[in-house]
Amino acid sequence: MQRVRFDGFGGNDVVRLESLEDPRPGDEQVLIAAPYAGVNPLDVLQRNGQYPVPHGASPELPGVEVGGTIVAIGGRVTRWRPGDRVMGLVTEGGLASRVLAHQDHLLAVPDDVSDLAAATLPEAVITAFDALWRGRTRTKDVVLVRGVNGGVGIASYRIAESMGAMTFGIVRSSNTKQILRTYGITACLEDECSDALVEFGGASVIVDLVGGEYIDDDLRLLAPGGRIVAVSIAAGAHAKVPLDLLMSKRADLMGTVLRPRSISEKAKLIMEVERSVGPLIRSGALTLPVEQVFPAGRVADAFDHLQLPGKVGKVVLEFSAG
Ligand SMILES: NC(=O)c1ccc[n+]([C@@H]2O[C@H](COP(=O)([O-])OP(=O)(O)OC[C@H]3O[C@@H](n4cnc5c(N)ncnc54)[C@H](OP(=O)(O)O)[C@@H]3O)[C@@H](O)[C@H]2O)c1
Structure with a gap:
């Protein structure tokens, strides 16, 4: 071997x-x-x-x-x-x-x-399922996947979509957005997602595959009573969490890891x-x-x-x- x-x-x-x-x-x-x-x-x-x-x-x-x-x-x-x-x-x-x-x-x-x-x-699907499960995702949820273009991101998007949730995915370049479109995934840049989510009052579940300071942006995009599931520290292991937003949105911020x-x-x-x-x-x-x-x-x-x-x-x- x-x-x-x-x-x-x-x-x-x-x-x-x-x-x-x-x-x-x-x-x-x-x-x-x-x-x-x-x-x-x-x-x-x-x-x-x-x-x-x-x-x-x-x-x-x-x-x-x-x-x-x-x-x-x-x-x-x-x-x-x-x-x-x-x-x-x-x-x-x-x-x-x-x-x-x-x-x-x-x-x-x-x-x-x-x-x-x-x-x-396996790793992508099991991680994605676990994150959505932790986020208590249901049919009527609005799910936002931050970092949707990786394996875990696409699996999260597909599983959330199959559950009947309204699903959005954030990427950080227009080129990535266009490639995803060829796979039937409608992704948006941060500002575009922010605008699109206004109509829904924010995302009820955010699967965050990036981490770091993006947790702050997640809280801004979150609907009242929403759940953020932190899965990655790609952009950093530390973040300043605006507690006023966390409190006023009555948000759940949670994390998960598979391997250990x-x-x-x-x-x-x-x-x-x-x-x-x-x-x-x-x-x-x-x-x-x-x-x-x-x-x-x-x-x-x-x-x-x-x-x-x-x-x-x-x-x-x-x-x-x-
Ligand atoms: N908790 C667990 O048990 C578990 C299990 C599996 C995976 N993970 C983690 O989950 C993440 C996603 O996994 P994957 O296999 O889908 O990874 P991937 O294919 O490498 O995708 C990573 C995603 O994160 C974005 N990203 C990376 N660094 C960034 C930064 N500094 N700022 C903004 N965006 C950034 C990438 O955007 P660009 O393409 O624009 O860089 C991409 O969308 C990884 O960090 C991985 O380590 C955790």
């Missing part, structure tokens, strides 16, 4: 692709052959030494999601068999051609969903995703654009690309067969 490894923390000089024997799954694990791997911003943060990996995970093994076909199962695996196509979350080692995953952290991949599509979905959750918490969430979002995935209505596929040997380029503004959808690594 091939796997991306970090030799310590730093820039791309610590990144390498290693070849090694396939691992054997533990009792509750399955081994997945994964031709593609979704790359996520936190992989770059982990490389930089800016992401505290959860207990038990190796800081040297990036990759938090997987999509592919099961090739071996552990002794206590009851849910899956070799040959099943699956996608889901892993705590380490997702940037590899063979990936170990807990049996309860996986969803079935429908026949019509390609391996490439399966590699793009316990095995059972993740299993519960994934079961809920299967129940609520599974039909959307099976119908083909929930797919994510692929921004670019890089051969695994060019993982450093993939990391560089991931940090460029204006990407639409997911950056993916491709592993050669074998």
